[in-house]
Amino acid sequence: MEHIGVVGAGAWGTTLAKLLTEKGHAVTLWVRERELAVTMAREHENSLYLPGIELPEALEVTTSLAEVARGCSAILLVTPSHVFRSVFTDLLPFIRESPLFIIATKGLEPNSCMTMWQVLHEVAPSMRTLAVLSGPTFAKEVSRGLPTAAVAASAEAAVALRVQGLLSTPTFRVYAGSDPLGVELGGAIKNVIAIAAGIVDGLGLGHNALAALITRGLHEMTRLGVAMGARAETFAGLAGLGDLVLTCTGDLSRNRQLGLALGRGAALSELLERSPTVKEGVNASKGAVDLARRFSVDMPICQETYAVLFEHRSPKEAVASLLGRVLKSEEV
The missing domain is CATH 3.40.50.720 (NAD(P)-binding Rossmann-like Domain)
Incomplete structure (x- = not known):
């Protein structure tokens, strides 16, 4: 004992x-x-x-x-x-x-x-x-x-x-x-992607869109982690892909529930006042955007999620912005 x-x-x-x-x-x-x-x-x-x-x-x-x-x-x-x-x-x-x-x-x-x-x-x-x-x-x-x-x-x-x-x-x-750095980054950034996943479902955009968002969200997490010194394989493990899938699809996820409500038209200020539990993805979205800038990593899903949370961008505008980006190779 x-x-x-x-x-x-x-x-x-x-x-x-x-x-x-x-x-x-x-x-x-x-x-x-x-x-x-x-x-x-x-x-x-x-x-x-x-x-x-x-x-x-x-x-x-x-x-x-x-x-x-x-x-x-x-x-x-x-x-x-x-x-x-x-x-x-x-x-x-x-x-x-x-x-x-x-x-x-x-x-x-x-x-x-x-x-x-x-x-x-x-x-x-x-x-x-x-x-x-x-x-x-x-x-x-x-x-x-x-x-x-x-x-x-x-x-x-x-x-x-x-x-x-x-x-x-x-x-x-x-x-x-x-790889404690990779484990921590996975645990933090997946909360931002989970808000975006909730927005996708709140807008009723379907399973195809959700699967694409989770996959590209994992790509963003991995790129940032590697740029900061973490190992890519960590993000294919429990603290990366495992936690990402759970938080983006499970209804017990507070960050997903926040995104669902935003996608259905609720205001962030009202949602945060209504619940006593912390939504780590809200703060992490700021951190993700700042770290992406600091390490010169492209993280469009995190950037658009931040814009919805703090720059008065509508969820539909954020989706249109993501889909309208310049076409590129999947590996980039």
């Missing part, structure tokens, strides 16, 4: 805390909202982010970062990308040993466009025992024990293997990977 801290009680953080507790580990889950923490401790359910899923009584809930860090051999970081830096900075003074850090956030930091691995290393350059977790993982399905596969990637093979052993269960199969 290990003592494990989970920082972030959204649907995914709560699910991972549940999984680890059921494996027999002593788990402490950090909850930002005090009222939610009280309710979770009393009712053993995260009614805000993971309703209908019973949580183990052994799972400890706290609003104190000092408590979640105390005596931990491993700490999972599962906060939204836009608060990742601030929460990790607040957590750092309470780190007394050298725990294994597992980043399970899928996104890019606003403004800097950094991955969470890059943010963590900027805040704490000496951190070495570090891995990222990603893949096609709807929290609700994992929390119900439905078969799921993911990838844990680290620059150190031994670290990836340790995370693999820590998280794997009979229904949650974890593969070890060695």
Whole structure:
């Protein structure tokens, strides 16, 4: 049994805390909202982010970062990308040993466009025992024990293997990977493509259009990743193609649902006000466009999605712009 801290009680953080507790580990889950923490401790359910899923009584809930860090051999970081830096900075003074850090956030930091691995290393350059977790993982399905596969990637093979052993269960199969940058970029950019996929279905454009968009979206993700130093084959794996297909086609995808509503005429501001859950693809669209410019990579789907979200371009205009581009080779 290990003592494990989970920082972030959204649907995914709560699910991972549940999984680890059921494996027999002593788990402490950090909850930002005090009222939610009280309710979770009393009712053993995260009614805000993971309703209908019973949580183990052994799972400890706290609003104190000092408590979640105390005596931990491993700490999972599962906060939204836009608060990742601030929460990790607040957590750092309470780190007394050298725990294994597992980043399970899928996104890019606003403004800097950094991955969470890059943010963590900027805040704490000496951190070495570090891995990222990603893949096609709807929290609700994992929390119900439905078969799921993911990838844990680290620059150190031994670290990836340790995370693999820590998280794997009979229904949650974890593969070890060695390309954390590619895994993080896949997890972030697929959210942008998922918004575009939702727009395609919201406009009623058919299966042909959706299949083409997913395929060309994968091409965009891969080109950017390779330009930044990741490996192309990573994007053909669970954190790339696997997560992309799931997020673009599964109705549990928040980013796809956002795109569906946009395609049907809803306004972005209304959609974001209506839901308490973070749509990482909205922020990631800014990051994708900025990174594409920075690394001289053509990413038209991400650029058109950004234009719909932030430049008042209509979904129909975005589709027309994509279809009207100069004809070219598929390999370009």
